[in-house]
Structures are given as C-alpha cells and as structure tokens.
Amino acid sequence: MMGKKFAHVQTALPGPKAKELLERRHNVVPNGIGYGAPTFVEKAKGALLTDVDGNQFIDFAGAIGCINVGHSHDQVVSALHDQVDKYIHTGFNVMMYDPYIELAEKIASLAPGPSNKKVMFLNSGAEAVENAVKIARKYTKRQAVVSFSGGFHGRTLMTMSLTGKVRPFKYEYGPFAPEVYHAPFPYHYRRPESMTEEEYSDYLLSQVENFFISEVDPSLVSAFIMEPVQGESGFIIPDKKFVQGIREICHQHGILFIADEIQTGFGRTGKYFAMEHYGVEPDLTVISKSMAAGMPISGVIGREEIMDSASPGELGGTYCGSPLGCRAGIAVLDVMEKENLNARAEALGKRVMEKFEELYDRYDVIGDYRGLGAMCALELVKDRDTKEPAKELTSQVLKEAHERGLIVLKAGVHDNVVRLLMPLVITDEQLDEGLEILEEAIESVLVGAKG
The missing domain is CATH 3.90.1150.10 (Aspartate Aminotransferase, domain 1)
Known part of the structure; x- marks a missing residue:
C-alpha cells in the first residue's frame, strides 16, 4: 500500500489486537452472525474507518447502506449529544415527544406522489416490513402478500417468507408464514437471449397475470412488495415499464403497492426515494438504514386513509421511533439538503x-x-x-x-456480485483510490489464479 494517501493496512489482517478480539468473539457470539473483514473498528469518520490495530480503510460498504451522510457526521453527532442531555426515552405511546412529529412531517413531505401521507416509526427494516404487511391486510381485509423472486426483506418470520432467495436467509428455517407468494422479477443481464428488454418485461408482466390463475386469486391479495432496486440479490434494476406495469396491475385489482426503500432510500440512487425514478407513487413505503446515519430506526410511510385503518394500540412498540433516532433522522435530512x-x-x-x-x-x-x-x-x-x-x-x-x-x-443471487455502498460524502480522491484498490484486487486474484 506504499504511496496510497488514505488506505493503508500496516499488517496482514487480522492484526494482533483484532486476533485477540476475534478469539473472544468466537467464544461468545454465535456463528450465524457473519462478518466481512476480520477486524474491529476503533473510529470512523466520513468514508474512512480505522481499526484497533491502526489500519485505515476506505469504506465502500457504509454499514450495508446505512451511512449515506458519512460516519459520525458533525451535525448528526451534535444532535445526538443535545438529545441525550434532554431525555433518552419515554416511549412515544406513553409520553410523546416532538422530534417524532418533526421527522414524520419532513419525511411525509418528501415521499413520492401528491397524496396526503402519514408516517409511523419502528426499530428495524424487518419490523417496518412486518407492519406494512399488517397495515395492508387491515386496510384491504385480504390476507395474501406477493413479493418477487430474488427480493430480500429481512430475517423475521414474515420478512424471511417474503424473501426470494433461499441461502443463506431461509435454508432450514421453515415452515414459513402462509399466504406469501413470489412473482418473477426482471434480471435483464440473465434474460433469454432471444428477447429484447421490452419483450422480456412484457413477458414477465404476462406471467404475473398467469400467476393469478395458477397461484392466488387477485381478490385475495392485500399487497405486492417490491424493492426499486434489489439489494441483496446484486443491485438488480427493473425497467420502468415493469414497475409501472406492476403498479397498474395492483390498481386494477385493488391491491396495495408496497415499496421497500430500506436500502435504496435517502439519496442512494440520486433521489430521496428510488421510486421517483419510475414515476410511481407507492401506497406504502418502508424505510430504514440511512434514514438516521446508523441509529436503529425505521418507518412506514403511507397514504393517509390506509395508515389510519388501524385502531389505537394496534401498531407501535416499546422503542419504536426513539428520540435519539428521530433527532438523528432530522439531522440527516438537513445534511442531505445542505450538502x-x-x-x-x-x-x-x-x-x-x-x-x-x-x-x-x-x-x-x-x-x-x-x-x-x-x-x-x-x-x-x-x-x-x-x-x-x-x-x-x-x-x-x-x-x-x-x-x-x-x-x-458482495451480494447476488449467485453470490458473485461486488456491490458499492460508499458514503455519499466520500471525496473524489477517496473514491478514486478505492476504485484503484478494487482494480488491484481483481488483478492480483487473476494473476494468482493463472499462477
């Protein structure tokens, strides 16, 4: 790494302090919780990470897309310190607090489409998906839910059931939640060579109509849930025709359209919400990850009449919409606008x-x-x-x-995709060096394979 300006690993990974921590980790943490790099962070700022052995890294992972505004952004850190000095938690369903209202107002104003929106907050992306399904079922009085092949929605029972990839998320964890179905999703790189992109989209949309004959009647379906870009399956991007076609199918049959914006939201795709690229207003949208720069908070955004279908006490939870998460979320939106x-x-x-x-x-x-x-x-x-x-x-x-x-x-249906989720505050110099390192890694592996 000689000559590199930012990234420099001084020892082979893991270093001596990381080795000690790894041993302790393996003694007490279950194997089912995986990890990427075999080291431990000491500090993080912007797009740079420093581990316990003093090695510095350029971050192209962003905590799996949670750090769009960068690690430890000064404005977010300041907001958290201010909030800790006032109160940490009261439970919004016990004594309410205004950061919840302020963040909900800001997010509702940014959500795609002209409909009046309401917003509720939760703890994790999976919990947001669970609640979106609850709300959809309550509003439509229907039970079935349709997701897409290759989609990822979480690791709880319902979200695991919705997920369209078996390993490592579902293997040997059944039985799964009933009344969950999977429709085909466009993977243009692997489409039949005989089809153009437009023909492929038309074919898949026709398959959805056939799906209503062979799998579940549309009158029983409460919602379709879709990632605007499939994250864990390798950043698979559907075309606009397909997304709008699914939205129209939902409209025709009284089915709600849920957008899973957990990884795509808050600027990742160049919009506050990726659905803006497709010109689609979802009925419900689930959010988390970068909405609070790493604080554990998530949310469901929905049309007012849909969100109000649940009665008091039917939604919520002990830590849902914590004051710290809300203050961080407000700061994130301010940073996004200012920068x-x-x-x-x-x-x-x-x-x-x-x-x-x-x-x-x-x-x-x-x-x-x-x-x-x-x-x-x-x-x-x-x-x-x-x-x-x-x-x-x-x-x-x-x-x-x-x-x-x-x-x-990495990601991908076949675990063969290198995905980039660098903080959006990364400098051009850091980005270029990171891309150079990636190229060096590819070259080194290929040379080793030939040798």
Whole structure:
C-alpha cells in the first residue's frame, strides 16, 4: 500500500489486537452472525474507518447502506449529544415527544406522489416490513402478500417468507408464514437471449397475470412488495415499464403497492426515494438504514386513509421511533439538503460507472456492470458467453481488497456480485483510490489464479 494517501493496512489482517478480539468473539457470539473483514473498528469518520490495530480503510460498504451522510457526521453527532442531555426515552405511546412529529412531517413531505401521507416509526427494516404487511391486510381485509423472486426483506418470520432467495436467509428455517407468494422479477443481464428488454418485461408482466390463475386469486391479495432496486440479490434494476406495469396491475385489482426503500432510500440512487425514478407513487413505503446515519430506526410511510385503518394500540412498540433516532433522522435530512447529496450520488455513480466500463474492457471475468445513482455493482463470471457465476473468485477479490485497505461487500443471487455502498460524502480522491484498490484486487486474484 506504499504511496496510497488514505488506505493503508500496516499488517496482514487480522492484526494482533483484532486476533485477540476475534478469539473472544468466537467464544461468545454465535456463528450465524457473519462478518466481512476480520477486524474491529476503533473510529470512523466520513468514508474512512480505522481499526484497533491502526489500519485505515476506505469504506465502500457504509454499514450495508446505512451511512449515506458519512460516519459520525458533525451535525448528526451534535444532535445526538443535545438529545441525550434532554431525555433518552419515554416511549412515544406513553409520553410523546416532538422530534417524532418533526421527522414524520419532513419525511411525509418528501415521499413520492401528491397524496396526503402519514408516517409511523419502528426499530428495524424487518419490523417496518412486518407492519406494512399488517397495515395492508387491515386496510384491504385480504390476507395474501406477493413479493418477487430474488427480493430480500429481512430475517423475521414474515420478512424471511417474503424473501426470494433461499441461502443463506431461509435454508432450514421453515415452515414459513402462509399466504406469501413470489412473482418473477426482471434480471435483464440473465434474460433469454432471444428477447429484447421490452419483450422480456412484457413477458414477465404476462406471467404475473398467469400467476393469478395458477397461484392466488387477485381478490385475495392485500399487497405486492417490491424493492426499486434489489439489494441483496446484486443491485438488480427493473425497467420502468415493469414497475409501472406492476403498479397498474395492483390498481386494477385493488391491491396495495408496497415499496421497500430500506436500502435504496435517502439519496442512494440520486433521489430521496428510488421510486421517483419510475414515476410511481407507492401506497406504502418502508424505510430504514440511512434514514438516521446508523441509529436503529425505521418507518412506514403511507397514504393517509390506509395508515389510519388501524385502531389505537394496534401498531407501535416499546422503542419504536426513539428520540435519539428521530433527532438523528432530522439531522440527516438537513445534511442531505445542505450538502445536496442527491446530486452528489448521481455524480459518484457516473464516476463509478465510467471506471466499471474501463474494468469491463480490461477483465473478462466482469460479465456485467450496472447501477442507479451511487448504487453500483460488478457481476463476476467464469465465462462471458455462458455467464457462469464466479462465486469463489468474488470472495477472493473481496478478501484481497480488505487486505489492501478497502471495505467492500458482495451480494447476488449467485453470490458473485461486488456491490458499492460508499458514503455519499466520500471525496473524489477517496473514491478514486478505492476504485484503484478494487482494480488491484481483481488483478492480483487473476494473476494468482493463472499462477
């Protein structure tokens, strides 16, 4: 790493302090909780991480998309300190507090579409999805829910049932919640070669209509739930025609459309909400991750009449919409506006995709590169013609990147996608160095494979 300005790993990972912590971790933390880099953070600021052994890393993971405004942003930290000095928790359903109202007002005003919105807050993304399903069932008086193949919605019973990938999320964890169905989702890179993108979308939409014949009658379906960009499945981006087509199908049959914006929201794709790219107003939207710069909070946004279908006491929870999370969320929205982070996401995405195009021309193992705003990914394959996934190669690239000072994640239906979720406040210099490290990691792994 000589000559690098930001990232420098001084020892092979893990370092001596990290090794000690790893041993303690394995003694007390279950194996089912995974980890990427085998080290432990000491401090984090902006897009840089420093571990307990003094190694510095450029962060292209952002806590799986939670840190759009950067680690420990001064304005967020200040808001949290101020709130801690006043009160930490009273329970909104016991004695209310105004940060909840202020954050709800701000989010309702930003949500896509002209309808009057109401907002409730929860603790996690999975909990938001659970409550969106509850609300949809209450409003429609129907039980069935339809999600999409490849989608990820969480690890609780209902959200695991909605998730459209078996390993590692669902394997041996059944039986799952009843009345959950999965419809096909467009994966354009792997569409039949005989079909154009438009023909492929038309075909999948027709399959949804057939789905109502073979799987579940539309009169029994309360909601469809869709990620505007599928995150865990490798940043799979549907086309506008498909998303609008699903929205129209929902409208025709009195079915609610739920947008899962947990990973795509709060500037990641260059908009406050990714559904804005498709010109669609969801009936319900679930949010979390970057809404509070890492504080555990989530929410459900919905049309007023839908949100008001539940009676007092039917929604909520002990820690839902904590004052600390709400204050952090207010600060995040202020930072996004002041620093124009939606435009910054577009600029970052453009810069990344230009680099990805160069890498695609240079390395045959890159089968596809794609992105929406700053939500960008490389899909690695063994052969561009067969598109056989290069799962092991992808893991090796990530390991090599970590050892060179870059924290980056993989994803994908086939675990062969390198995904980028860097903080939107990352500097151009940090971004370029991170991309350089990624290229070095790919080159190193390929040279090692040939050797």
